[in-house]
Amino acid sequence: MKIVEGGVTKAKGFEAASTAAKIKYEGRTDMALVYSEIPCVAAGTFTTNVVKAAPVRWDRQLVDSGRPVQAVVVNSGIANACTGEEGMYYCEETAKAAAAALGIPADSVALGSTGEIGRQLPIDRIRAGVEALARKKDGTIENGTLAAKAIMTTDTTEKELAAQIEVNGKTVTIGGMAKGSGMIHPNMCTMLSFITTDAVISKEALQKALSEDVQNTYNMISVDGDTSTNDTVLLLANGAAQNEEIKVGTPDYEAFTEALHEINVYLAKKIAGDGEGATALFEAKVIGAKTKEQAKTLAKSIVCSDLTKTAIAGHDANWGRIFCAMGYSGAQFDPEKVDLFFESRAGKIQITEDGTAVGYSEEKATEILSQPEITAIADIKMGTEEASAWGCDLTYDYIKINADYRS
Amino acid sequence: MKIVEGGVTKAKGFEAASTAAKIKYEGRTDMALVYSEIPCVAAGTFTTNVVKAAPVRWDRQLVDSGRPVQAVVVNSGIANACTGEEGMYYCEETAKAAAAALGIPADSVALGSTGEIGRQLPIDRIRAGVEALARKKDGTIENGTLAAKAIMTTDTTEKELAAQIEVNGKTVTIGGMAKGSGMIHPNMCTMLSFITTDAVISKEALQKALSEDVQNTYNMISVDGDTSTNDTVLLLANGAAQNEEIKVGTPDYEAFTEALHEINVYLAKKIAGDGEGATALFEAKVIGAKTKEQAKTLAKSIVCSDLTKTAIAGHDANWGRIFCAMGYSGAQFDPEKVDLFFESRAGKIQITEDGTAVGYSEEKATEILSQPEITAIADIKMGTEEASAWGCDLTYDYIKINADYRS
The missing domain is CATH 3.60.70.12 (L-amino peptidase D-ALA esterase/amidase)
Structure with a gap:
C-alpha cells in the first residue's frame, strides 16, 4: 500500500x-x-x-x-x-x-x-x-x-x-x-x-x-x-x-x-x-490490557474528560485527572498497578509507577505537553491488548465558537 | 418542615x-x-x-x-x-x-x-x-x-x-x-x-x-x-x-x-x-415520560452536553443541541413528539411543538436565557413521570480555572 x-x-x-x-x-x-x-x-x-x-x-x-x-x-x-x-x-x-x-x-x-x-x-x-x-x-x-x-x-x-x-x-x-x-x-x-x-x-x-x-x-x-x-x-x-x-x-x-x-x-x-478551538491532537494509548474492549473503554474515557482536555490546553501534567477518567470509565483495572507516560516529539517521560508519582521533572513534562501532538500512554499490566483514542485540548476558543454558534 | x-x-x-x-x-x-x-x-x-x-x-x-x-x-x-x-x-x-x-x-x-x-x-x-x-x-x-x-x-x-x-x-x-x-x-x-x-x-x-x-x-x-x-x-x-x-x-x-x-x-x-466558571444554574426537566428512569436519563444527558452548556453561556436558544443530547442519551423517545420550553424568572417560551420549531421570538428567548437560573422543559408525551437534572453553563472561566489548576 x-x-x-x-x-x-x-x-x-x-x-x-x-x-x-x-x-x-x-x-x-x-x-x-x-x-x-x-x-x-x-x-x-x-x-x-x-x-x-x-x-x-x-x-x-x-x-x-x-x-x-x-x-x-x-x-x-x-x-x-x-x-x-x-x-x-x-x-x-x-x-x-x-x-x-x-x-x-x-x-x-x-x-x-x-x-x-x-x-x-x-x-x-x-x-x-x-x-x-x-x-x-x-x-x-x-x-x-x-x-x-x-x-x-x-x-x-x-x-x-x-x-x-x-x-x-x-x-x-x-x-x-x-x-x-x-x-x-x-x-x-x-x-x-x-x-x-x-x-x-x-x-x-x-x-x-x-x-x-x-x-x-x-x-x-x-x-x-x-x-x-x-x-x-x-x-x-x-x-x-x-x-x-x-x-x-x-x-x-x-x-x-x-x-x-x-x-x-x-x-x-x-x-x-481540528476539533473546535483545539491547539493539539491528544492521543490516549492504553497498553497491557486484558481485552481490546477494556483498552478502548479506558482510552476513550481519557480523551473525553473535560478536565484532562483543559490540562492539555494548559500543558499541565495533571496526571491525576487521567487516573480519575480511567476510574469512572466503567472498565475494571487496578489503579495501583498503572505506569503512566507522556510522549511527543519533544521526548517521553514516565509520570507514575504502580499508580503513584515518580520523581519526574515538571519542566520536561510541560515541554513534552506543549507540542501539537501529544500521547498519554497508560500501561495497566494485565495482558497484551492495546487501543488508542484521539481527542483534542479544550480551550477558550471552543467556548467562543459554541456560545453563539447560530449568530 | x-x-x-x-x-x-x-x-x-x-x-x-x-x-x-x-x-x-x-x-x-x-x-x-x-x-x-x-x-x-x-x-x-x-x-x-x-x-x-x-x-x-x-x-x-x-x-x-x-x-x-x-x-x-x-x-x-x-x-x-x-x-x-x-x-x-x-x-x-x-x-x-x-x-x-x-x-x-x-x-x-x-x-x-x-x-x-x-x-x-x-x-x-x-x-x-x-x-x-x-x-x-x-x-x-x-x-x-x-x-x-x-x-x-x-x-x-x-x-x-x-x-x-x-x-x-x-x-x-x-x-x-x-x-x-x-x-x-x-x-x-x-x-x-x-x-x-x-x-x-x-x-x-x-x-x-x-x-x-x-x-x-x-x-x-x-x-x-x-x-x-x-x-x-x-x-x-x-x-x-x-x-x-x-x-x-x-x-x-x-x-x-x-x-x-x-x-x-x-x-x-x-x-x-457554582460549577467552575459558571454564570448560570441550568435545570433540565423532562416531563411526560413513561418511566422515572427514562426521564432521569434524558434530563441528565441535556445538562451534561458541552454544546448545550456553551449555548446557555451564550444565552442562545440553540434547541437543536438539546434534542441532540436527548437523542444520544440511550433512552428511547420519539423526537417528532417533543414540545420544548425555556423558562426563567423572565418568563416562559415554547420553542418546539412536536419536534419542530414554532415561530418563537429569538429576543424573548435570549432574555429568558440571560437569567442566573434557567430551566429547559421537554415534554416527551409518553406518560406521567418526570425528573430534573442540574448543571451549569460552560464558560471561558472553566478553561481558565482548569488549564493550569496545579500552579
Missing part, C-alpha cells in the same frame, strides 16, 4: 465539484458533489443518535435497499435535522434536482448535511447549487480538495487522503474526505466522511470492511462528547479499476482493509486534532 | 471549627472539623470511581463497620487520591491526631479530602491543624458557616442549609454543608457533603433515607462529566433531639426524608450553579 496525493477524485471514474450556494454562509463554498461515471455499490454507517437528521434517514434507506449510488450531494451550514416531514421533502427535492442535472435516477443520489439543527433548508438555493455543481464537476485532484473545503463548518482545514494497492496487477485506489470540528463523539460512525474507490468488490464485502474499521477509527475520537444527529460515513466502489473481485478472507481483502484503515484513521485523527 | 438558618451546627450537640493549616492554599482556611458531643450512627455514600481516594476507603470501611462516628476532619487543597499506602497511612495518622486532641477513639473519626490528585498530604501541618480545630470548635451557627467555607476549593460560595421537623412534640433538626465546583458528575453520590441531625434513628433507616435520596439529588447534577475520586456524602445522627425513634414506613420517616431531600436538593443545586 502507498499513500498518494488526492482525495475523493483520486480513484478512477470519480468527479467532484463545489459551489457557493449561500445556504447559510456568505463568501465561501458550502455545497459539494461527488459523482461517479459508473453506478457504485455503497456501504454506509450512520449515527446511533435517536434524533436522526433527514439526510441520514435518506442515506440509510438508500444503502439498505442495495440500489447503486452514483452521486453524493452535500451542504454545510444547515444540518436538516429536527426538521420533520418538510426536511424529508427537501431531501427528495435535492435528489430530484441532482438527478435531472446529472441524468441519473433520483434514487441513486445520496445526501449529506452539516450545520445548524432545526432550521429548514432554503430549497431554491439548494436546487440552484445542484445545477452549478453538475456543470462544474470534473475528475481533477483540485476539485476533490475544493469539495473537501466546501463541506467544512467550523473546521480550520480540509481533510483528505488517498491510498493505492495492487490487486492482481491492477492498481486499486481509495480516497476520502471528511469534516468534523464540533458535536464530535461518534458512536457507530462519524460526522461526514466520504470515501471513494475504484475497486471491484461486492456490497457485502465493502460494508464488512467499513463497519469493522469505523470501530477503531471514527468511533475512537471525541471532540466534545456530543454524538451528532448527522454522523455519516459513505464508502462508494465503482469497479473502474477492473481488478479481479476482492473477496473477504483473501490477501487482497486484507490489503484493501489495510488501505481503507489508513484513510479512516488519518481522517479521524485530523478531525480530532 | 421549615427551613432555618444554619448548617452542620444547627442540630443539637454538633460543633464545628475551621483553621488555616497551609495544606496547599495560602491566606485562607483549608481544614474543617465537625464534632458531635454524642457518638453518632452514620450513613454514607461514596464515589463509584474505581480510583478511590484514601479518605473514601477509610470512611467506607468506617461506615460499613457500623461503629459510631463522632468527628469528621476535612481538608481542602489536596485530595489524597492516587497516593498508595502512604496516603492510607496519613488517614490513620490524621484520625489518631484527632482522637488525641478530642479525647475520642481514632476509629470514630471520619475523613474528607478535596483538591489535587496525586500529591501527598503534609502530615505535620495536618496534625497541627487538627489540634487547632479541636481548640476552636463550638456549636455556633458562625462556626458551621466557617467550616463550610474551609472545605471549598474553586467554589465561589459556601453551601449550607438546615431544616426542622416535629416528631411527637420534639424538634428534630437536619443541617448540612457541601462543596463542589469541578470534577462534578457524581455517580452514586457526590463530592463532599456532610449532613448532621439530632434525630433518634437507626443506622439502617438513616442509610436507606440517604441512599434513596442521593439518586434524585447529588446524582442528578453535573458540572463537567468527571466523576471524582473523592465523592462522599456523610450523614450523622446523634439522637440529641430525644425524639421517639424514627422508623421506616411511618409518617415521621416521611417527614424526615422530606427534610433531608430539601437539604440535599438545595446543596446539589448550589453545587451545580
Whole structure:
C-alpha cells in the first residue's frame, strides 16, 4: 500500500465539484458533489443518535435497499435535522434536482448535511447549487480538495487522503474526505466522511470492511462528547479499476482493509486534532490490557474528560485527572498497578509507577505537553491488548465558537 | 418542615471549627472539623470511581463497620487520591491526631479530602491543624458557616442549609454543608457533603433515607462529566433531639426524608450553579415520560452536553443541541413528539411543538436565557413521570480555572 496525493477524485471514474450556494454562509463554498461515471455499490454507517437528521434517514434507506449510488450531494451550514416531514421533502427535492442535472435516477443520489439543527433548508438555493455543481464537476485532484473545503463548518482545514494497492496487477485506489470540528463523539460512525474507490468488490464485502474499521477509527475520537444527529460515513466502489473481485478472507481483502484503515484513521485523527478551538491532537494509548474492549473503554474515557482536555490546553501534567477518567470509565483495572507516560516529539517521560508519582521533572513534562501532538500512554499490566483514542485540548476558543454558534 | 438558618451546627450537640493549616492554599482556611458531643450512627455514600481516594476507603470501611462516628476532619487543597499506602497511612495518622486532641477513639473519626490528585498530604501541618480545630470548635451557627467555607476549593460560595421537623412534640433538626465546583458528575453520590441531625434513628433507616435520596439529588447534577475520586456524602445522627425513634414506613420517616431531600436538593443545586466558571444554574426537566428512569436519563444527558452548556453561556436558544443530547442519551423517545420550553424568572417560551420549531421570538428567548437560573422543559408525551437534572453553563472561566489548576 502507498499513500498518494488526492482525495475523493483520486480513484478512477470519480468527479467532484463545489459551489457557493449561500445556504447559510456568505463568501465561501458550502455545497459539494461527488459523482461517479459508473453506478457504485455503497456501504454506509450512520449515527446511533435517536434524533436522526433527514439526510441520514435518506442515506440509510438508500444503502439498505442495495440500489447503486452514483452521486453524493452535500451542504454545510444547515444540518436538516429536527426538521420533520418538510426536511424529508427537501431531501427528495435535492435528489430530484441532482438527478435531472446529472441524468441519473433520483434514487441513486445520496445526501449529506452539516450545520445548524432545526432550521429548514432554503430549497431554491439548494436546487440552484445542484445545477452549478453538475456543470462544474470534473475528475481533477483540485476539485476533490475544493469539495473537501466546501463541506467544512467550523473546521480550520480540509481533510483528505488517498491510498493505492495492487490487486492482481491492477492498481486499486481509495480516497476520502471528511469534516468534523464540533458535536464530535461518534458512536457507530462519524460526522461526514466520504470515501471513494475504484475497486471491484461486492456490497457485502465493502460494508464488512467499513463497519469493522469505523470501530477503531471514527468511533475512537471525541471532540466534545456530543454524538451528532448527522454522523455519516459513505464508502462508494465503482469497479473502474477492473481488478479481479476482492473477496473477504483473501490477501487482497486484507490489503484493501489495510488501505481503507489508513484513510479512516488519518481522517479521524485530523478531525480530532481540528476539533473546535483545539491547539493539539491528544492521543490516549492504553497498553497491557486484558481485552481490546477494556483498552478502548479506558482510552476513550481519557480523551473525553473535560478536565484532562483543559490540562492539555494548559500543558499541565495533571496526571491525576487521567487516573480519575480511567476510574469512572466503567472498565475494571487496578489503579495501583498503572505506569503512566507522556510522549511527543519533544521526548517521553514516565509520570507514575504502580499508580503513584515518580520523581519526574515538571519542566520536561510541560515541554513534552506543549507540542501539537501529544500521547498519554497508560500501561495497566494485565495482558497484551492495546487501543488508542484521539481527542483534542479544550480551550477558550471552543467556548467562543459554541456560545453563539447560530449568530 | 421549615427551613432555618444554619448548617452542620444547627442540630443539637454538633460543633464545628475551621483553621488555616497551609495544606496547599495560602491566606485562607483549608481544614474543617465537625464534632458531635454524642457518638453518632452514620450513613454514607461514596464515589463509584474505581480510583478511590484514601479518605473514601477509610470512611467506607468506617461506615460499613457500623461503629459510631463522632468527628469528621476535612481538608481542602489536596485530595489524597492516587497516593498508595502512604496516603492510607496519613488517614490513620490524621484520625489518631484527632482522637488525641478530642479525647475520642481514632476509629470514630471520619475523613474528607478535596483538591489535587496525586500529591501527598503534609502530615505535620495536618496534625497541627487538627489540634487547632479541636481548640476552636463550638456549636455556633458562625462556626458551621466557617467550616463550610474551609472545605471549598474553586467554589465561589459556601453551601449550607438546615431544616426542622416535629416528631411527637420534639424538634428534630437536619443541617448540612457541601462543596463542589469541578470534577462534578457524581455517580452514586457526590463530592463532599456532610449532613448532621439530632434525630433518634437507626443506622439502617438513616442509610436507606440517604441512599434513596442521593439518586434524585447529588446524582442528578453535573458540572463537567468527571466523576471524582473523592465523592462522599456523610450523614450523622446523634439522637440529641430525644425524639421517639424514627422508623421506616411511618409518617415521621416521611417527614424526615422530606427534610433531608430539601437539604440535599438545595446543596446539589448550589453545587451545580457554582460549577467552575459558571454564570448560570441550568435545570433540565423532562416531563411526560413513561418511566422515572427514562426521564432521569434524558434530563441528565441535556445538562451534561458541552454544546448545550456553551449555548446557555451564550444565552442562545440553540434547541437543536438539546434534542441532540436527548437523542444520544440511550433512552428511547420519539423526537417528532417533543414540545420544548425555556423558562426563567423572565418568563416562559415554547420553542418546539412536536419536534419542530414554532415561530418563537429569538429576543424573548435570549432574555429568558440571560437569567442566573434557567430551566429547559421537554415534554416527551409518553406518560406521567418526570425528573430534573442540574448543571451549569460552560464558560471561558472553566478553561481558565482548569488549564493550569496545579500552579
